[in-house]
Amino acid sequence: MQMSEFAKLESGTIHYLKIGSGKRLLLCFHGYGNNASLFIPFQKYLANDFTILSIDLPHHGRSKWIDGHLLHRHELKQLVETLMALHHASQISLVGYSMGGRVCLVIAEMMPEKIERILLVASDGLVFNPLYFFVTKTLIGRKIFRSFLADPNKYLKLLKWLRDKDWLDASRYKFITYYLENAEDRKFLRHVWQDMSLIVPSMKNLKSSINKYQIQICIFSGKFDRVIPTTQAQQFMKGLSTVQLLVVQHGHRMFGADSLPKMASYLINGKC
Secondary structure, three states: EEEEEEEEEEEEEEEEEEEOOOOOOEEEEEOOOOOOHHHHHHHHHOOOEEEEEOOOOOOOOOOOOOOOOOOOHHHHHHHHHHHHHOOOOOEEEEEEEHHHHHHHHHHHHHHHHEEEEEEEEEEOOOOOHHHHHHHOHHHHHHHHHHHHHHOOHHHHHHHHHHHHHOOOOHHHHHHHHHOOHHHHHHHHHHHHHHOOOOOOOOOOHHHHHHHHHEEEEEEEEOOOOOOOOHHHHHHHHHHOOOOOEEEEOOOOOOOOOOOOEEEEHHHHHHOO
């Protein structure tokens, strides 16, 4: 059984699904273009151990967000603290898929003493992303990005040339061209990338917090994932003794019947 609930922030209202009734609190964050329903399959495995709160990120699902208003770190922290207070939790576990993994890493950086363990699935945010930084944090990058989304036909030849030179892999090429097909998709991409642009971890501070508080992290990485390859997880793990990596026989999408029991087992008992 799932219940819809809402939390009010400065720039909008966040919707989340409440699943299960366990004593431990689990916050789940989906990836780009997904929504809170992504984590409903966890109910079968975790509902007795955890109260699962699966959150619709800004511009996703049933969350209502003001276009052009960036999600600030203090708002994310406020959301987590509010949910913890509502459920009388002193600690939380986190699950993040793709973009949602980046959200989890920022929470861990800000609130390391509150974290029981973290499950990252095909996670973004494990390494510095120069393209994302360029198009969201620099003036010229934002201008180019807006121009690109306003009239993508100008850039299709360039994209194809980059693909032919193998400087742009097939998965990213497919992702970019897919989200250029219509104006609504391009508008969605612009709003999500820009309004989530402050939710990026400081790697130095994050790693220091992980080591200081001995935060347990398990990274599920797809062997065939071309969007976020396993090498990013391997790079992130350097100097972090509490981070484990499990490579599974999947691409970027990996919430299958073979993976879910392994993910649930880690969240329950810490065995990755």
